[in-house]
Amino acid sequence: MKKLYLPLKQEDIDALTAGEGVLLSGTVLTGRDCAHKRICEYLDKGEALPFSPAGETIYYAGPCPAPAGKACGSCGPTTSARMDAYAPRLLDLGLKGMIGKGERSDEVCRSIVKNGAVYFAAIGGAGALYGNAVKESELIAFPDLLSEAVYRFTIEDFPCVVAIDSAGGNIYKRKRK
Amino acid sequence: MRTIASEEIENAVYRLAHEACLHLIPSCRAALEQAKRGEREEGALFALSAVLQNADIAAREQMAICQDTGYAVVLAEIGQDVHIEGKPLSDAVDEGVRRAYRDFSFRKSICDPITRVNTADNTPAALHTEIVAGDQLSLTFLPKGFGSENMSRIYMLTPAEGVDGIVGAIVETVRLAGSKPCPPVYVGVGIGGTFDTCALLAKKALTREVGSRHARKEIAELEERALAEINALGIGPQGFGGRTSAIGVSCEIAPTHIAGLPVAINIQCHCVRCAKCTL
Numbered sequence: 001m002k003k004l005y006l007p008l009k010q011e012d013i014d015a016l017t018a019g020e021g022v023l024l025s026g027t028v029l030t031g032r033d034c035a036h037k038r039i040c041e042y043l044d045k046g047e048a049l050p051f052s053p054a055g056e057t058i059y060y061a062g063p064c065p066a067p068a069g070k071a072c073g074s075c076g077p078t079t080s081a082r083m084d085a086y087a088p089r090l091l092d093l094g095l096k097g098m099i100g101k102g103e104r105s106d107e108v109c110r111s112i113v114k115n116g117a118v119y120f121a122a123i124g125g126a127g128a129l130y131g132n133a134v135k136e137s138e139l140i141a142f143p144d145l146l147s148e149a150v151y152r153f154t155i156e157d158f159p160c161v162v163a164i165d166s167a168g169g170n171i172y173k174r175k176r177k
Numbered sequence: 178m179r180t181i182a183s184e185e186i187e188n189a190v191y192r193l194a195h196e197a198c199l200h201l202i203p204s205c206r207a208a209l210e211q212a213k214r215g216e217r218e219e220g221a222l223f224a225l226s227a228v229l230q231n232a233d234i235a236a237r238e239q240m241a242i243c244q245d246t247g248y249a250v251v252l253a254e255i256g257q258d259v260h261i262e263g264k265p266l267s268d269a270v271d272e273g274v275r276r277a278y279r280d281f282s283f284r285k286s287i288c289d290p291i292t293r294v295n296t297a298d299n300t301p302a303a304l305h306t307e308i309v310a311g312d313q314l315s316l317t318f319l320p321k322g323f324g325s326e327n328m329s330r331i332y333m334l335t336p337a338e339g340v341d342g343i344v345g346a347i348v349e350t351v352r353l354a355g356s357k358p359c360p361p362v363y364v365g366v367g368i369g370g371t372f373d374t375c376a377l378l379a380k381k382a383l384t385r386e387v388g389s390r391h392a393r394k395e396i397a398e399l400e401e402r403a404l405a406e407i408n409a410l411g412i413g414p415q416g417f418g419g420r421t422s423a424i425g426v427s428c429e430i431a432p433t434h435i436a437g438l439p440v441a442i443n444i445q446c447h448c449v450r451c452a453k454c455t456l
Contacts, residue, residue, distance in 0.1 A: 062284060064284040078324060124243075125359045126227045128232075159223075
């Protein structure tokens with residue numbers, strides 16, 4: 001499987017095709033429902049964000065607490081569609097990658113193409129496998145949100161499938177009756 | 178009359194939460210292995226291999242099999258000759274949940290529906306009680322993930338719609354859910370009863386073994402027909418396309434009103450977790 005390093009480089013993104021498997025290594029930010037809502041509230045008020053999404057990859061995930069001796073507990077992807085309402089704003093701010101599970105709205109698909117970004121599908125339910133691929137974890141923002149807080153993970157060989165590529169190729173729009 | 182200490186119930190819930198969140202039930206594992214043998218496409222095989230590998234890692238490293246350790250659904254069948262001594266039943270169940278989710282590093286996923294503030298200990302449990310004959314107390318623990326719960330639906334069909342309508346509702350629910358609930362899904366269906374009892378029947382159907390068939394022949398046939406139609410949709414594992422969109426359909430039924438045909442469809446992801454015990 002192709003190895004890919006984060007933060008993503010534009011030429012690496014442009015070389016990806018929907019359907020291909022990749023092993024991701026490097027840093028990602030976590031964020032799910034409540035963190036996205038809060039980020040957009042910051043933007044609505046014109047306040048500075050506690051971190052910049054530019055060039056980053058967001059992993060839609062809320063981990064289990066880390067057991068002793070581990071950087072992270074079980075941590076698979078959550079359903080990306082719930083973040084569809086927020087994703088185009090973050091993409092317009094320079095977000096380059098998203099990791100989650102399941103299909104995205106047409107608006108998100110268009111925004112991915114417009115911003116030269118990519119959406120990776122991790123395998124939902126494989127929480128122990130992905131938790132083990134997290135080597136370091138650092139709290140970045142919103143600690144009151146507990147598992148929904150924003151963490152910076154250092155991941156290693158994180159298996160994903162390119163689900164929506166920067167040219168609009170979409171694994172979910174194939175072969176469905 | 179038999180007396181059961183509330184502490185015994187609390188400890189049982191604690192053990193069941195641990196057992197359920199760390200393991201796939203064997204019939205689910207067998208269904209996923211069978212699904213893998215039936216798939217040909219790269220994406221489907223990649224997804225199913227990862228899921229099976231994940232189950233091994235979770236068991237070996239004592240990690241939650243999925244980070245969504247769920248809403249703690251507890252079904253209690255209480256013999257009418259049982260007297261519970263000590264805390265109220267719901268407090269005992271919640272304390273078992275609270276301790277297990279803290280001690281085993283499970284995610285706390287329960288929050289206020291409006292403010293979204295987390296209760297921070299995964300309580301309250303969704304406790305359903307049923308008074309039955311005898312002097313035993315049976316507990317079933319179902320950690321219910323919400324990626325799949327969100328894709329569940331209830332239909333108030335007309336009697337005229339009949340079996341075709343029931344199968345149509347089941348297949349439509351899975352089709353609309355698409356890739357979102359972590360397919361291949363396990364589909365629990367309640368048929369009959371009222372709006373509320375129908376939904377509970379669907380939840381109870383998810384506590385059956387994957388691949389089991391209803392004792393009544395026409396219901397068993399309905400389960401098989403719905404499963405075949407779902408697997409013809411082509412959603413496949415994780416929505417990547419393939420032959421397995423569901424690993425099972427289980428229906429539970431109850432008498433209903435002459436004017437209605439309620440059908441509730443409760444979606445469970447491929448990670449079927451459930452633990453039971455009898456005190």
